[in-house]
Amino acid sequence: MLKGKKTLKVALAAIAATTLASGLLTGCSSGASAGTITYLTNQDAWTHADPQRNYTGRDIAWFGSYLNRTLTAYDRAPGAAGSAVVPDMATDTGRASNDNKTWEFTLRDGVTFEDGSAVTCEDIKYGVSRTFATDVITDGPTYAIGMLDIPTDPATGASTYKGPYSTDATNDVASFDKAITCSADHKTITFNLKRSVGDFNYTVTYLSFGPVPKAKDTGDQYDLSPVSTGPYKIKSYKAKDQMVLVRNDKWKADSDPLRAKRAFPDKIVVKFGVAAEVLDQTLLTDKNKTAVSLDALQPTNLTAVFDADGNPVKKYADRAINVYDPYVTYAAVNVKKLNCLPLRKAIYYAKDFKGLITLSGGQALAGDPADGAIKPLMGLDYAKTGLAEGDKDWKPEGNVEKAKALMDEAKTACPELYARATDPARGITYDTRDTEVAKKAAAIWIAALARVGITIKFNFIESGKYYAVVLDATKQGDLSAAGWAPDWANASTVIPELFTQEGGFPMSQNWDDPAYPAFKERVVANLSQADRKKQGAEWAALNQYAMDQQWIIPGVFSKTQEIWGSKIGGAFFWEPQGSLSFGDLYTK
Amino acid sequence: MNGISAYIARRLGITLLILLAVSFAVYVIFSLLPYDPAALTCGKNCNDPGIIEANRIRLGYDKPFWEQYWLFLSGLFVGRSFGTGAAAIFCPAPSFGYSFQQHACVTNLLGDALPVTIYLAVGALILWLIVGVGLGIIAARFRGKIWDTLSTAFVLVGTSLPTFLTGLMLIIFLVIKLDGSPFPSDGYTAPEEDFGQFLLSMILPWVTLAFAFAAIYTRFVRSQILEISTEDYIRTAKAKGLSDGRILGKHTLRAALAPIVTMAGLDFAGLLGGAILTEAVFNLPGMGRLSLKAVVDIDLPVIVATTILAAAIVVVMNMILDIAYAFIDPRVRV
Numbered sequence A: 001m002l003k004g005k006k007t008l009k010v011a012l013a014a015i016a017a018t019t020l021a022s023g024l025l026t027g028c029s030s031g032a033s034a035g036t037i038t039y040l041t042n043q044d045a046w047t048h049a050d051p052q053r054n055y056t057g058r059d060i061a062w063f064g065s066y067l068n069r070t071l072t073a074y075d076r077a078p079g080a081a082g083s084a085v086v087p088d089m090a091t092d093t094g095r096a097s098n099d100n101k102t103w104e105f106t107l108r109d110g111v112t113f114e115d116g117s118a119v120t121c122e123d124i125k126y127g128v129s130r131t132f133a134t135d136v137i138t139d140g141p142t143y144a145i146g147m148l149d150i151p152t153d154p155a156t157g158a159s160t161y162k163g164p165y166s167t168d169a170t171n172d173v174a175s176f177d178k179a180i181t182c183s184a185d186h187k188t189i190t191f192n193l194k195r196s197v198g199d200f201n202y203t204v205t206y207l208s209f210g211p212v213p214k215a216k217d218t219g220d221q222y223d224l225s226p227v228s229t230g231p232y233k234i235k236s237y238k239a240k241d242q243m244v245l246v247r248n249d250k251w252k253a254d255s256d257p258l259r260a261k262r263a264f265p266d267k268i269v270v271k272f273g274v275a276a277e278v279l280d281q282t283l284l285t286d287k288n289k290t291a292v293s294l295d296a297l298q299p300t301n302l303t304a305v306f307d308a309d310g311n312p313v314k315k316y317a318d319r320a321i322n323v324y325d326p327y328v329t330y331a332a333v334n335v336k337k338l339n340c341l342p343l344r345k346a347i348y349y350a351k352d353f354k355g356l357i358t359l360s361g362g363q364a365l366a367g368d369p370a371d372g373a374i375k376p377l378m379g380l381d382y383a384k385t386g387l388a389e390g391d392k393d394w395k396p397e398g399n400v401e402k403a404k405a406l407m408d409e410a411k412t413a414c415p416e417l418y419a420r421a422t423d424p425a426r427g428i429t430y431d432t433r434d435t436e437v438a439k440k441a442a443a444i445w446i447a448a449l450a451r452v453g454i455t456i457k458f459n460f461i462e463s464g465k466y467y468a469v470v471l472d473a474t475k476q477g478d479l480s481a482a483g484w485a486p487d488w489a490n491a492s493t494v495i496p497e498l499f500t501q502e503g504g505f506p507m508s509q510n511w512d513d514p515a516y517p518a519f520k521e522r523v524v525a526n527l528s529q530a531d532r533k534k535q536g537a538e539w540a541a542l543n544q545y546a547m548d549q550q551w552i553i554p555g556v557f558s559k560t561q562e563i564w565g566s567k568i569g570g571a572f573f574w575e576p577q578g579s580l581s582f583g584d585l586y587t588k
Numbered sequence B: 001m002n003g004i005s006a007y008i009a010r011r012l013g014i015t016l017l018i019l020l021a022v023s024f025a026v027y028v029i030f031s032l033l034p035y036d037p038a039a040l041t042c043g044k045n046c047n048d049p050g051i052i053e054a055n056r057i058r059l060g061y062d063k064p065f066w067e068q069y070w071l072f073l074s075g076l077f078v079g080r081s082f083g084t085g086a087a088a089i090f091c092p093a094p095s096f097g098y099s100f101q102q103h104a105c106v107t108n109l110l111g112d113a114l115p116v117t118i119y120l121a122v123g124a125l126i127l128w129l130i131v132g133v134g135l136g137i138i139a140a141r142f143r144g145k146i147w148d149t150l151s152t153a154f155v156l157v158g159t160s161l162p163t164f165l166t167g168l169m170l171i172i173f174l175v176i177k178l179d180g181s182p183f184p185s186d187g188y189t190a191p192e193e194d195f196g197q198f199l200l201s202m203i204l205p206w207v208t209l210a211f212a213f214a215a216i217y218t219r220f221v222r223s224q225i226l227e228i229s230t231e232d233y234i235r236t237a238k239a240k241g242l243s244d245g246r247i248l249g250k251h252t253l254r255a256a257l258a259p260i261v262t263m264a265g266l267d268f269a270g271l272l273g274g275a276i277l278t279e280a281v282f283n284l285p286g287m288g289r290l291s292l293k294a295v296v297d298i299d300l301p302v303i304v305a306t307t308i309l310a311a312a313i314v315v316v317m318n319m320i321l322d323i324a325y326a327f328i329d330p331r332v333r334v
Helices: A057-066 A079-083 A121-131 A143-147 A173-179 A219-224 A276-284 A299-305 A341-350 A353-359 A376-381 A400-413 A415-422 A436-450 A463-470 A495-499 A516-527 A532-548 B003-032 B049-059 B065-078 B106-141 B146-160 B163-176 B195-229 B232-239 B244-272 B276-281 B287-297 B300-328
Strands: A036-040 A072-074 A085-087 A095-097 A102-106 A180-182 A188-192 A232-237 A242-247 A267-271 A291-293 A320-333 A367-369 A428-433 A456-461 A479-484 A552-563 B080-082 B089-091
Touching: A036 A276, A121 A143, A121 A180, A121 A188, A173 A180, A173 A188, A219 B089, A276 A291, A276 A299, A276 B163, A299 A552, A320 A341, A341 A400, A341 A415, A341 A436, A341 A552, A353 A367, A353 A436, A376 A532, A400 A415, A428 A436, A428 A463, A436 A456, A456 A463, A479 A552, A495 A516, A495 A532, A516 A532, A532 A552, B003 B065, B003 B300, B065 B080, B089 B106, B106 B146, B106 B195, B106 B244, B106 B276, B106 B287, B106 B300, B146 B195, B163 B195, B163 B276, B195 B244, B195 B276, B232 B244, B244 B300, B276 B287, B287 B300
Parallel strands: A036 A267, A036 A291, A428 A456, A428 A479
Antiparallel strands: A072 A085, A095 A102, A102 A188, A180 A188, A232 A242, A242 A267, A320 A479, A320 A552, A367 A552, B080 B089
């Protein structure tokens, strides 16, 4: 999941414990079924409310808690337990056969839409079909397209099935009908995949594998009025104003063990467009005691809430947390342009991590130096790569001697690139967003690399079109600022996405690197690895491989801060979604 | 046709031509921008050329420029539909296009935003005219006295404090930190929904916006009056023994009125395009917020529509002022 405008936080998996403030985990038993929770955000509206278009961890957590049920879901628990997959609309977490190419789920009794009609296999099938209408249903995860056994056009690589809205006579509905089949009683859904996917029951936690009633589908406009299957339903939703949820009286608690004892508030309100400073002040002063912020605290207000070690100060001890989010930030290296390993390594050693992290608010709040593309929270898939703090030659402020020695090596190994990098008129380029912080960071980079003779020039790109530019292979510079979080608890959503040509975020452009073919082969083999432990160890090894090639300059294992009003209970950080577990909040 | 009707007809004709030219210029500028509007709507899968092409066809960006412009113009009169099949969307006339980012016909977005901005601008205009003109008169009348000094201080503070700071301070101290504050902290309420709440939600934005303008008007009115006071006819009036109050009311203010009206008309028209900062701080869903969001998201149909509308308001306001002059001063009609 890329870090940026379109898509923010997403799933992560996790084993390591998060630094939750003590006393937060009050559990759900103390919640009372009453009251109104008010969410505040600076956004004018939800990025997407349409289940097939929802792709940010925070939004999936919110909609999944209140409105959208899926076949399986992440357990609502703090720490590593939250990353376990549990049944939601389905009776179990799925039954795989045919070497993990066929997955079968059976719907529970009593699962309904908000109008009381039963959710059937056909509704889920219809929901999944919408993902294929990529010209209307934009921004959503496309795992259905990548995994379901539907042919692709050999010329374009696009699926031959174009979704439910297509009027094209060649639309391959037959293949889609074979890829998802429904039992005669409309309760069992079978997914036929084109390759083995051992963790497909994680994939279907995405709301995009959820049901949509065909009669209520309004295409693009469904984003404004999605139909609920959860304990609440939308009473009103107006951009730049508010969304109001009330109880869904057709929802049956006994069909929904995950949410049964947790649907606390009677009413849920989301206030859109609140100015960032007004939002922060409302929460800092506890003006609205049952308010919860959907946004991160502004950097300037962090020191009022957290001490130098990153713990909430006494006043906010019960209503703020500082935790690792699912992201790893890094500078993507365009290997096509910087096809010189010693030069890439020189940049890694010359970088001034200390200066950059101080600019972001210090290690306690901004995060720790990253040693690769996989975060320690990933548990099975993480192993130290020997970079950053695990590297005796690495220094927080940069190791100038080591970098200079590598530059000498580059001079003979790749004289042309060396000449460009050290020529003040040409230099190497770095793409970044056009923000105040990025400009200050640029100054730190320029000074740090100047110490070893490298000239670096910054290409500031308007935030709104940042990824549109850097994901265009012809427009990307030598280095580009980036961030990524796994889509679920498996580095299969990291390593192939970042470092293979077919991946969703292939900013390293590393497929001409001589080290690539061997790497690619191992990635493909590991995607079909059924033994999760072996698969994890191999992801860790491939992460190591990518770092040995310095296909990225790792940045930060980043942190995030959340704050809520004093009369809100039940708050904990839900690791797989990288946000509060909204469905567990209640008013005290 | 008598003189004034012919004049108005001519002015209307020119205004329409200017609006056409403006729409064309805006359309050209946005078609020259280095953005691919089809790529901008394709989300995470921007690196898939198939999806981008499908978007281009659906949005009509595959057609030649002239055809696109014609479709845009004709949409204003007959409406326009976007996409095909079950997912097609029709925006009735006058259609400014469809925003796929906000899932709404642009005309509806304008229809929602414009009243909010009009309420904001009208309230602020009344407030700043009362305060600005009043203080300006007092400052001129008591030139060099304590009132003049105080008004100078007001002008200095008003012109140097940025709107977002004034607004933020008002919110933080009068809404968030003030217990039992009558002002709502959650933004705008439409007048048809709850008029009392509407007034309460608008008072601070009016004050914020009027504060900055009132300061400028105070300075302007003061200097106008002082300048006019040195004119020969004022001296004559004084020599005739008219009282200061009478001179001010009957002669000085009357002469100062025309430039004040012109300035207020143009400022008002400018504000209708959106008071971005005030709207953002007070969470008012007006034209400023609409334009700002469109620019940040590169939502081209909305940018084109808000730009054309803002330009149209200024052009139309100019026409109204010109026609008003024609009534005041027949020489203008030549």
